Amino acid sequence: MKMISIVPKLTFLIAVLLVVQACKQEKQDEITEEEPLVQYDEPASALPIDRLKLPKGFSIEVYADSIDGARSMAMGDDGTLFVGTRNENKVYAIQDRDKDFRADKVMVLDTTLEVPNGIAFKDGSLYVAEVGRLVRYDSIETRLENPPKPKVVYDDYPTEFHHGWKYIAFGPDDKLYVPVGAPCNICDSTVSDKRFATITRMDADGGNREIYAHGVRNSVGFTWHPETKEMYFTDNGRDMLGDDIPPCELNRVTEAGQHFGYPFCHGGTVKDPEFGDQRPCSDFVPPVQALGAHVAPLGVKFYTGDMFPEKYRQYAFIAEHGSWNRSKKVGYKITLVQLADNKAVGYETFLEGWLDEAEQERFGRPVDLLFLDDGSMLISDDFGDAIYRVTYTAENS
Numbered sequence: 381m382k383m384i385s386i387v388p389k390l391t392f393l394i395a396v397l398l399v400v401q402a403c404k405q406e407k408q409d410e411i412t413e414e415e416p417l418v419q420y421d422e423p424a425s426a427l428p429i430d431r432l433k434l435p436k437g438f439s440i441e442v443y444a445d446s447i448d449g450a451r452s453m454a455m456g457d458d459g460t461l462f463v464g465t466r467n468e469n470k471v472y473a474i475q476d477r478d479k480d481f482r483a484d485k486v487m488v489l490d491t492t493l494e495v496p497n498g499i500a501f502k503d504g505s506l507y508v509a510e511v512g513r514l515v516r517y518d519s520i521e522t523r524l525e526n527p528p529k530p531k532v533v534y535d536d537y538p539t540e541f542h543h544g545w546k547y548i549a550f551g552p553d554d555k556l557y558v559p560v561g562a563p564c565n566i567c568d569s570t571v572s573d574k575r576f577a578t579i580t581r582m583d584a585d586g587g588n589r590e591i592y593a594h595g596v597r598n599s600v601g602f603t604w605h606p607e608t609k610e611m612y613f614t615d616n617g618r619d620m621l622g623d624d625i626p627p628c629e630l631n632r633v634t635e636a637g638q639h640f641g642y643p644f645c646h647g648g649t650v651k652d653p654e655f656g657d658q659r660p661c662s663d664f665v666p667p668v669q670a671l672g673a674h675v676a677p678l679g680v681k682f683y684t685g686d687m688f689p690e691k692y693r694q695y696a697f698i699a700e701h702g703s704w705n706r707s708k709k710v711g712y713k714i715t716l717v718q719l720a721d722n723k724a725v726g727y728e729t730f731l732e733g734w735l736d737e738a739e740q741e742r743f744g745r746p747v748d749l750l751f752l753d754d755g756s757m758l759i760s761d762d763f764g765d766a767i768y769r770v771t772y773t774a775e776n777s
Contacts, residue, residue, distance in 0.1 A: 427764050428743060432733035437689075437776045440731070443758060443769040444474050444483035450760040450767055452547055452679075453750045454501040458521045461750075462489075462506055463760065463767070464499040466545050471496050471508055473524050474767070481756070481769055489517070489527045495541070497600075498548035500556065502584060509546040509558060512539035514586065533586040538563065538573055543598040547678070547748075552609045555581040559613075561598035566618050566643050566654060570594075577642050579613065593633050595640040595664060601679040601699070601748065608722070610634055612668070612696060614677035617646055623706050626650040628677050629667035630696065630717055630724070638665045668717070669724040674703035675711035679748035685755025688772045694718055695730075699746040699759065702735065709740055714749075714759065731770070734761075 425442040432440050444450075444461075449468035455461055461483075463472040471493065475485040490496070490508075498509030506517040508530070514537075515530035517523075538544070543561025550556055562569050562577040569576035579596055582589040593613070602613035611633040617626040626646030641648065641664035643655045648666030651657075671677055679699040683692045695716040702711035712735035718726035734744035744764035751757050757770040 425766065427766055429768070431736075431743075432731060434731050434770070437774060438731075438770060438772050439776070440768050440770050441482075442766055443476075443481065444486065444767040446765055447472060447474070447486065447760075447767060448765050449762045450765060451497050451747045451762050452499050453748045453758060453760055453767070454499045454506070455750060455752075456501050456506070456521045457504065460521050460524065461758070461767075462499050462501060462520075464496045464508065466495055466497045466762065469493055469496060471499065471506075473520075481752075481754075483767070487524055489520075489524070490530070495545045498546035498558070500548045500550055502550050502554075502556075507533070507548060507556065507584075509548045511541060511544035511546070512537045514548075514556075514558065534582075534589075538575060545600070547600045547602065549602060550584075551581070551611065552604050554584065556584055557581045557592065557602065557611070559596060559599045559602075561596075562642065565620060566652065568643055568655060579611075590636075592636050593638055593640060595642045595644075596631075597642040601677065603681050603696075606682050606684050610722075612680060612682075614671075614680050614698060615640065615642075615667075616676055617673060618643075618652070619674070619705050621650075621653070623708070624673050627667075627670035627673050628675050630669040630671060630677065630680065630698065631665065632668045632722065639663070640665050640667075668719070668722075669727055671698070671715070671727070672700070672710050674706045675715075676701035676703060677711075677715075679746075679760075681749040681751065683751065683757075685751050685753075687755025688757075692716075694720070697730065697749055697757070699749055701745050701747060702742065709735055709737070709742070711735075712742055712745060714746055731759075734764075 425445045449465035450463050452464040461474040471489045473487045474483045494510045496508045500507045504519050506520040508515050513535035514533040517530050540563035542563045548558050559579045560575045578591045579593040581592045598616045599613045613631050615629040617628045644659040645661035647670045677698050678701045681697050695718050698715045700711035700713050703709050714731035716728050716730045717724050735742045744761040747760045747762050759768045
């Protein structure tokens with residue numbers, strides 16, 4: 381009788397042990413199983429990138445599509461690509477989680493900011509520049525799904541919208557550089573606020589703010605030479621002087637406090653019809669390279685990678701956003717300025733085709749440039765709402 385009564389108990393214990401073991405295995409499977417990628421709803425790109433023309437050996441593909449108004453870019457320490465916008469008021473976080481050089485996860489971090497064009501990344505924090513203030517998202521890459529409330533770094537810069545959108549970046553001195561565009565097409569705005577038409581710089585916490593460069597109408601892109609550590613910045617020339625003047629500019633800063641001409645002189649040689657009599661062009665630092673009139677140069681970067689041929693280390697790549705007030709459109713391309721002994725010795729087209737010159741129709745406007753660790757180049761496009769990746773293969777050259 382005792383043996384018979386033990387059987388149900390043994391059966392019950394065996395069943396419990398089997399359930400426990402199954403639960404342990406299921407839990408172990410959950411731990412060891414790779415987390416699935418979170419895809420964003422992205423159809424095959426409809427952008428006609430076959431129209432884009434590059435030098436032999438180079439190729440271009442879409443890295444991310446449907447990124448409304450994609451403008452300034454910054455890369456996080458863990459490989460998250462952050463993208464700012466202008467009119468869309470969005471800040472994006474984009475990931476390539478399977479490392480196939482195409483975005484597979486896109487998150488919108490914030491939609492409440494005013495013109496969050498400028499972004500920079502440092503020490504785990506994302507800095508975003510609005511028109512009149514700068515905010516910071518700390519430890520952002522660990523909180524992408526639930527972004528922290530941003531901390532205000534400053535909120536006392538001019539609030540004028542005209543040329544108020546900003547490009548920001550940390551320099552080799554660990555200072556944060558922030559431009560303040562002129563609030564007009566042409567005016568001497570420094571009489572109301574000396575910060576207008578300048579590039580300012582500050583500590584990462586917003587302290588020790590100062591004016592670094594004067595006479596800068598509207599810079600929406602700057603970088604530092606990889607060897608000399610000197611700042612190079614693009615500047616958009618004034619409007620309403622006709623199709624062909626004044627030129628836009630690529631400038632070089634050799635010391636703090638230099639003046640680059642606006643509003644008195646443009647491109648180093650063009651006397652302004654309204655303000656030119658007040659000061660001669662000889663008073664100012666001329667551009668390293670006079671660019672095309674109305675091409676609207678924005679992002680600029682020097683090549684430091686290993687993918688492109690060695691000669692490209694001598695070039696500054698410039699994203700020419702393209703004209704809006706010219707009888708025949710110009711720009712809409714990536715150009716190169718070749719430098720030798722800190723002087724420009726060449727200015728040429730590297731990538732074109734966003735503009736159909738015959739039809740005067742466009743499908744894209746390049747904004748910013750960023751180089752990945754493998755040496756390839758990303759290009760943002762706020763008209764085509766995309767980010768492209770440019771690669772080079774010697775076998776195809």
